[in-house]
Amino acid sequence: MTEERRQELAGLSQLLDRIGQAPRTDAERIRLGEMLQAVGQGSFGPLLLVPGVITLLPLVGDIPGVPTLMALLVLLVAGQLLVGRRTFWLPQWLLKRSVPHGKLDRALTWMHKPARVIDRGLKPRLTWLTQRAGTYLIALFCFLIALAMPLMEVVPFSANGAGLALMMFGLSLMANDGLWALLALILTGGTVGAVIVALL
Numbered sequence: 260m261t262e263e264r265r266q267e268l269a270g271l272s273q274l275l276d277r278i279g280q281a282p283r284t285d286a287e288r289i290r291l292g293e294m295l296q297a298v299g300q301g302s303f304g305p306l307l308l309v310p311g312v313i314t315l316l317p318l319v320g321d322i323p324g325v326p327t328l329m330a331l332l333v334l335l336v337a338g339q340l341l342v343g344r345r346t347f348w349l350p351q352w353l354l355k356r357s358v359p360h361g362k363l364d365r366a367l368t369w370m371h372k373p374a375r376v377i378d379r380g381l382k383p384r385l386t387w388l389t390q391r392a393g394t395y396l397i398a399l400f401c402f403l404i405a406l407a408m409p410l411m412e413v414v415p416f417s418a419n420g421a422g423l424a425l426m427m428f429g430l431s432l433m434a435n436d437g438l439w440a441l442l443a444l445i446l447t448g449g450t451v452g453a454v455i456v457a458l459l
Contacts, residue, residue, distance in 0.1 A: 270378035271430060272371065274298055274308050279367045289363060291332070292354030303394065306336045306347060307401060308429030314408075314422025316366035319358055326418040328356050330408035333425060337402040341395060381430060385437025397428050397440055400447050407451050414457045420450035 281297035283289050294313075298305045310329035314320040336347050387393055404421050411417040427443035430436065 270381060270434070271308070271312075271374040271426070272378050274305065274312065275367050275370055275374055278309070278312075279364060283360060285357065285360075287359060287361075288357035289360040290355055290357045291328070292349075292351075295349075295354070302432075303336065303340055303347075303398070304429045304432035306429075307333065307425050307432070311422050311425030311427075311429055312370070313358070315419055315426055316363070316370060316422075319362050319366045320419055320422055322358065322362075323412065325358065326412050326421070327409045328353075329422070329425075330405040333401050333405035333408075337398040337405065340398045341402065377430070381434035381436050381439070383435040385441065386435050388437030388440040389431050389435050393437065393440065394432070397432065397443075400444060401425060401428055403451065404447055407454055410458065411450075411454055414454050417450055417454050417457070420446065420453075424450060 277297040278294050281289060281293045283293060291309075294309055295306070298309060310332045314326050314329045319325060331353060332349070335349060335353070339347050389397070404424055408418060408421050411421055424443045424446045427439045427446065431439035431443065
């Protein structure tokens with residue numbers, strides 16, 4: 260078992276702390292790989308949480324290209340889980356993509372208060388949705404969300420809805436909370452449906 264696996268995240272607040280404290284090789288920007296290394300790449304939950312939070316955050320998720328970049332990460336991770344992999348490979352060119360750390364730090368500060376409220380609402384329940392076959396269902400829905408995310412860049416606020424759904428899926432897996440997974444499934448359907456209607 261890797262060190263990343265042993266130090267599993269306890270909730271959204273801890274994930275925000277780890278992203279904010281991630282070592283940075285650039286004075287102006289923070290790389291995706293640096294964020295993932297800080298939160299751990301050993302399990303599916305954190306690898307959904309990072310793109311979900313980044314896409315949801317104000318100032319960051321609205322930067323052109325960021326939703327598509329996060330979609331690529333989700334496609335790779337969810338796709339690998341669907342074909343049976345338990346360790347995840349990510350290309351260096353993707354890990355080297357970056358966002359301005361000034362905007363990220365301000366957005367993380369804004370997110371801390373709601374994160375504490377969210378963490379208090381997490382607990383094990385409806386666990387059949389977050390284990391075994393339920394994990395594959397979540398991976399499939401995340402894959403579908405990621406396919407739609409590039410189109411969401413032209414529909415205002417829809418990418419933020421996708422980010423919220425990904426964040427909820429990640430939290431549900433980390434906390435073994437199937438209620439959050441169920442709510443994320445509903446949100447996914449509503450968000451994708453709204454994008455389809457907007458583009459018709």
